[in-house]
Structure formats: structure tokens, C-alpha cells
């Protein structure tokens with residue numbers, strides 16, 4: 001049976017980077033005789049302009065039926081003042097929630113050739129290889145009650161950071177298991193010195209650690225982790241964090257590697273199904289200039305092939321080609337050290353050539 005891939009390019013550079021990944025997907029389908037069906041739909045602001053909704057019913061339906069979703073990026077300032085439901089970001093949050101994609105894997109690793117592109121000294125980031133496991137369907141992003149009260153003086157607004165035991169256990173399980181497959185170290189991040197929800201999180205994770213005697217568990221406060229990621233990132237292997245803290249820490253981790261334009265991510269529901277997106281956003285400031293780095297999106301395609309589409313060999317070929325691409329000195333604007341760089345639309349051709357030449 002053919003596997004279903006839903007492609008949602010979205011807004012801004014989402015379109016351009018998805019085009020690059022699609023060229024590679026189409027090439028691999030032909031070359032390796034893969035049995036995939038591809039459906040491409042609008043989402044985010046682009047969908048809102050055409051249909052009045054950032055996530056039309058048809059998109060949600062197709063997403064539920066897909067084996068893997070490739071998601072570009074959504075959002076741009078022109079849609080910032082819409083109601084919450086109409087904003088492009090709502091498409092992303094709805095997909096995560098409706099598909100129960102609670103486990104967000106955000107690997108951050110450094111290609112040593114790119115250490116010059118990192119804002120951090122080479123000796124600090126050399127060999128960097130971290131996996132952030134971010135909880136994605138709970139916490140303050142979705143907690144109720146939430147709201148803005150405008151008929152009282154003073155007006156106020158509020159959100160709720162809430163986790164139940166099951167939500168903590170299922171994300172911690174993924175994190176412990178990921179640590180087992182890597183170097184066996186897990187750091188759980190929260191603010192247990194201030195927040196009840198964090199203290200609760202810490203107690204559950206601590207209790208679970210008895211089931212994983214081969215994993216060395218540590219706990220850190222989120223503000224300290226932000227600092228430690230910059231001071232001594234190599235102390236980390238796997239980091240597990242709530243939705244909000246994971247969001248913040250993964251941007252820091254991404255930046256260490258030279259460019260957020262390099263980093264893919266997978267959002268999983270605990271089975272094989274997943275949504276794959278670059279960690280960067282829609283970057284409206286550089287959209288339509290053909291200068292975005294599509295490697296994060298291409299890496300996301302590779303993760304989809306590995307986790308959801310049962311094509312690990314093809315996935316490894318793409319990863320190897322990305323590595324060769326960097327080693328050969330090819331650069332996009334964000335990681336270039338001089339004025340010589342490839343346009344977004346030129347990257348897929350180089351990657352394909354590298355795979356062909358193998």
C-alpha cells in the first residue's frame with residue numbers, strides 16, 4: 001500500500017524551502033522506487049487568504065489520514081492582528097493538538113565545518129550533539145483557563161501552565177528511551193524552585209528514573225539551562241522540557257550550531273505517524289528572495305523517511321548528502337563566511353547530484 005505524505009508549505013520561506021525538499025522527495029521516489037502518494041495543500045496565512053481559515057477542514061482531514069506531514073512554516077506580520085483562531089500559528093497548534101503530536105524531537109548538532117558560522121567559540125561548541133525532547137500538546141500553550149479580561153479595571157490576561165501525570169510520563173518515556181539510544185544522559189528542565197507544575201514534573205521524572213537505571217538523570221532550572229547551553233553545551237545529551245521551556249531552549253540550541261536554518265524536527269504521536277518541520281519559522285523578512293536555507297526542511301524530510309515512512313536507508317542517504325554538501329564547502333547565505341553562496345533554489349540540485357554520484 002502506498003504511504004500518504006501531506007505537504008503543507010505554508011507562508012514566507014516555508015514555500016521556498018518546501019520546494020527544495022519536494023525536488024529531493026520526487027527524485028528519491030523515482031530513484032528508489034518508493035510507493036508514496038503526495039498531496040499538497042495551503043495552510044496558515046496563505047490558506048486564510050483563500051478560504052478565511054488558516055487550517056481549512058480539508059487540511060485537518062488530510063492530516064489525519066496522512067502517514068507523514070511535511071510542514072514548512074507559517075506566519076507573517078500582516079496576519080498578526082487577526083483573532084487567535086484566524087492567525088496562521090493556530091494552524092500549527094491545531095495540527096499538533098488534533099493529531100496528538102505530543103513528542104517534539106529537536107536535534108541540534110554541529111557540522112564542525114560550520115563552527116565559524118556559530119556565534120560561540122569553537123572550543124565550546126566542538127562536537128555539539130544534543131537532542132531536545134519538547135512536550136508539544138500541553139503546558140501553558142494549551143492550558144485552560146486562559147483569556148483576556150477587558151471589562152474590569154485594571155484589565156488583565158492569563159494563561160495556565162498545567163500538566164497531568166500521564167502527559168509527563170509519556171514525554172519522559174520518549175526522553176529516557178532516546179537517552180538509552182544515545183549516550184545515556186538525560187537532563188530534565190523546569191522551574192521547580194518557583195512553579196508547582198515544575199515540582200510535580202520533577203517528582204514524576206525522578207520516580208520514573210528507577211525504570212531506567214542505565215540513564216543518568218539530572219535536573220536543571222530552565223534559566224540555568226539557557227545559560228549552560230551557551231557556556232558548556234557539551235554537558236548535555238538529551239534534554240526534556242515542557243512546551244514553553246522546550247520552545248525557548250531549542251532556539252538557543254539551534255543558534256549554537258551556526259544557523260537555525262540547519263535544524264529539522266519531528267513531532268510524533270507515539271506511533272509511527274508524524275509531522276516534520278524545520279525549527280525555523282517563516283522568516284518574512286527574507287521571504288521570496290531565494291536566500292533561505294532549505295537544509296532544515298530537507299533534514300525534516302529525511303526524518304519523515306526514517307520515522308514515519310519506513311525508508312531509513314533513503315533517509316541515511318539524504319543525511320550523508322547534506323554532510324557531503326557542507327564538507328564540499330557549499331553554503332547558503334546564513335552560513336556563508338563570504339559573498340559566495342548558493343540560492344535556495346540551487347541547493348536541491350547539488351544534494352541530488354551528490355546522491356547520484358555515490
Ligand code: IPM
Pocket residue numbers: 089092247279281
Ligand atoms: C516553534 C514555533 C512555534 C511554537 C510558533 C510558531 C507557534 O516557535 O515551533 O518553535 O511556539 O511552538
Ligand code: MG
Pocket residue numbers: 247248251
Ligand atoms: Mg519556537
